[in-house]
Amino acid sequence: MKKSGNCREYVASMKDGIVRRRLLKNASFGFSWLSLCGLLTESASCATLARSRSQFPARAKNIIFCFMDGGPSHVDTFDYKPMLKKQEGKPIGESAVSKRSQSNANRVWLGSPWKFRKRGQSGMWVSDLLPNIAQVADEICVVRSMVGELPLHGNQNLLLHTGRILGQAPSMGAWVSYGLGSENRNLPGYMLLNNDWVPNGGLENFGSSFLPASHQATMLRPDGVPVDNIIPSDSDRLQRKKLNLLAEQDQEFSKRTADPLAIEGAIANYETAYRMQSTIPEVADIRPEPKHIQKMYGVDSSDKYQQHYATQALRARRLVEAGVRFVEITCPSFDGNNSPWDQHGQIKKGHEKNSLITDQSVAALILDLKQRGLLDETIVIWAGEMGRTPHTPKVTPTCGRDHHVNGYSLFIAGGGFKAGMTFGSTDEFGNSVVENRVDIHDIHATILHQMGINHETLTYRYGGRDNRLTDVHGRVISEILA
């Protein structure tokens, strides 16, 4: 609403109608002229808007969100709790029961099947489940005191993405794209690297909701056609012929209509679309990357899922280099499970598989960004929507852990976050937060802050109110910022 108003005023001030018509009359290649004109309008208005939304110098320019869909166990990754092993098999008791956890008094503590070690200079505790991420411990900032609202995937996914357990609001990627625009006019501001995998909560997790649809995630598949409709259906020569035919035809139509703005926008989109056909496959193509870089990410893996994830992680770097603001990578579902990290049973087997798929690539991504000097301006987030219960109904070789949002871990690297830091803590069982409680809104606020955006003033009017990513919550966690 507001945006289109701005555009109209802007165009009106250019005495647009007359300028365009004269241009069309005089220029024999009206199409490219026109699209150029359209693009000027577009980038000019975007820049104006973007300027108005960033309130202070940005520390970071881009975000890569490695979404660990399903909820990796915090007590098996970053939150070391030797007490669990000591008390393994003992009932947790009424006092450990929480509505933020699938719990009852008769469940029993379960020790971690993985060894924990102090890593790097910082001495951060990281388990052997994530051997490669452990190697970059000094680059990451772990928050061990995350608290969610309900131990349910759908709600927590939507909370993590949209700031609301019911969703019905834009994804954080859409907000960032809306707030800062894309640095590359041939690429969208928010890209999702996945495998047509729809996580709990639905595609709404990546949607633009009430924000303009151009801010919703564009999906990029790991193999086959990377983006819907991106591969030209015609040879370049044939397509050019068609586009020229369309250009002539459409310009006449535009002249006949009373509201040429929309038509001209649509005409301009064809030129952008034409360029996207080459830009997106180009940036998605990792073949030009040196072999050792591909290997570092794990592209050469014999495991199909790891190969896909590695490809996506490497693409993520290429996309932020090309100017995409927000890149999200989801985990592949490997066993027809409801969500990849959701090991209610077989936690050892399932978590190890997830680790095999993601661990090497995430670590490689961080190192690669660093060696290119991009880590400072890129925020890498590793987070699931929940943690997992430190307890289980019964200790067996195939037991698992259930849903837990009463204290869990995530990490953020780069973008001005304190490297090698561990923030917040849970009790001796990893069952509830005892120090520096953080919720998703705080994470959102802090990320936006690093991007140069005040989370309280990045708003969009819908349903009669000014909506924010953080709703009415959120605190910038200055303690974890360098």
Added chain:
Amino acid sequence: MDVVRYTDTYGYEWDNPVKGSWEYRDYLIRAFNNNVGFDQMIREQIAGDLLPNPRINTEQGINESLIGPVFYNMGEHRHGSSLQFNGIHQDMVNNKIDAFSKAFLAMTVACARCHDHKLDAISQKDYYALAGVFMSPRWSARVIDLPGKNETAIEELRRLRQEIRQLLAEQWMSEMNGEFPVRLEQWAQAKLKSSGNVTIEQIAFPLVQIVSVQDAEIQKSWSEMSAAWQSERTKRIAANKRFSLLSDFSQPGFPKGWVTEGAGIRHGYTRNGAPLVSLQGESLIQKLLPRGYHTHALSSKLPGAIRLPAQKKIKGRYISLKMEGGEWAGTLVIPQNAIQTETIRFFDPVQPLHWVSFADSALKNGVTRVLTEIATASLNTNFPPRTGLARAGKVSLPNNDDGFDKRSWFSVTGIVTHETGGVPVDTLDSFASLYAGEPATKPPTNKKESWEQFTQWFSGSIERWASDEATDADVKKINWLLREKLLSNRRDQLPQVAALVDRYRKVESGIPFPRTVNSMDERQLPPLDYRLNLRGNVDADGPAIPRDFLEVFAGQNDVGKSKQSGRLELARFLSSPRNPLTARVYVNRIWQWVFGTGIVSTSNDFGKLGDRPSHPELLDWLARQFMNEGWSTKKMVRRQVLSRTFRQSSSFPRIAAERDPMNRLLHHYPTRRLEAEEVRDSLLMVSGRLNTTLYGHPINPPRHHEDAAKRLFSGPLDGDGRRSIYLKMSIMDPPKFLVCFNLPDLKLPTGKRDVTNVPTQSLALLNGPLTIHLADYWAERLMQDDSRNPKTRIRAMFVQALGRLPKEHELKRWSDAVNGFSTSDDVMKDKNAWAELAHALFNTKEFLYYR
């Protein structure tokens, strides 16, 4: 349909299908096509189940009004219930209030969940008063078929069943002759050789006991058996004392406060011994039915449901029902209308009649009412449930089974209540006439006598059954004989009966599957007031708020005075001329459909935060006209499109643009892009691929990747040519082509769609498989036209795609183009060239926009 947030699934994590969503879609299509008054449609959507004179569709034999409340079932429904995780029912009711208030009032009441509305006169109390209105009924499945729909067939089945019974009775009586004791003994000897433990409850028990006993020992053994039976029976009768009988169905009907649904119950009562005719295979009948309700007594297509009074309203902590069932009949326990409950169980058809207990739940997390239902698949609100939950014994429902057209059945033969757990035990009644009854009181003295005595024991049952005086024990015994093939029950044995059975099967096969929808049912159910959540916090219950409509309408309606939920009173008030808001809201929507923007541009918000009307008097006048003309949508559309405002061209003088830059005064007809469905439907129509079939099950959109766990399956690229309204609207993954052109979020009631203009739309039309496929399809058809030269054909194409003839220079441009595309000597026969041209025509802006 955006306004009512139409969806075919419940979304969230499992995307379960909404039972009857498509019936509701078809209901709307029929209603608009038949110009049903909008006041009637409002009454139906809010309270269609309560209308004293529902709207009957005689052609289809359905009650249209009963489909209306599917309106409440749209939108997201989470799985589980608040008993497990607090917040589930509160969020569902929030979605109902949001949709209701935006759709019919153009007000945002939903935000009053947490606080009084800051600017509009809506208080938090209003929200919870309305929540009570919507929460009072059961959100339950209903049969929309008219009660008498299959009356003729059912009467015929009943008659045939009686004839079959008579013939069988004569036959079986004749089989109780001198041969029978021998057959029994042979059976028992054979049984002895086979392994397997026979327990005291089983009919075979005395037979296998006696078969190995010598003549001399018979009398003693028999007496011992009799004594053992007597003592066991006494023990068992005593053990059953703690159960209070609620019904043994000695009379038809259910206890007070119990509600039933469907022809399966209406025609399901039988006395002891009604034969259950085999619908397939060699056997004539499956078995005799014991006294009680059997939804499949005449046909397993008939739907049935039994809805118990709320938990704690029945005396006793436990209620147990003696039941069996199969083919996805099951039981469900629904706390606070959380219909996607996980407490759903399906009958294992292998398990014969057995007691199923329901214990009163401990109420917590704002749950004040827990409802129990027993239902066939078609009347099970939660069928099919989330993938993985549909298990019956060893059988699982495939994920790609949407649960349409299922045979399904269950039986109920007894109801008891009790204070402690456990279920009643079999009191061994079947043996009474063997040991204690006349004339079999005397123990036999030798083997021959014993088999004769057994024969009498059985023939007594058959005689009683033949004269329709069978007891439960008799039914059990005859069923045992049938199972052990000791009575004739095969087609080849009794050709006369077989003929009747064939006739029965034929009539039965002509009965259609039932049509059911998730609607509302508040029969026999006391309404409930809803507790206010302090600051909207589901864990902080405040006082219960009496049911009512918004306070601003106080004194104008009877919602608060209702003895029921208040929905009927609400529906009447909203559709009465006393309340002009409803008509204004709707007329404004029509205006928006016709002109692109409503007189109030925020068509879902007439409140303080909404836009002011551009022409308030016009809106009022139109609303009055609308009500005067019988709330006729067609007349109102006609009135608007015949207006001079509509007929004006889209060109305008410059001064107009300066005075009215946003065209709020409509100085010209605005240029508009087709909406998502219109884009797709136009492509189908122009290419000739449009399949004009009306109604039916939703069709999956094409998908790159299927996800069986969430029932996200792929359908044909062009949806079989069906209009977009028939594509499956899945909350988790809606049809991508439509999303690209601004299909709105399916969870939210949307008053006005966005019209964004993004390059992905260009890519979809330029490179997407749908346009290419349809251009090809069109070209194929063009090859068969009688055009003699490119220009004639291009003229026809323009008329088809753009609704006008091309100008001379356009003709030249497009025929040059087709010549340029062609690689053949005869361009008219070069299908590819024409496909390219068609593809280009689909990509013109004139195709996408209208003025």
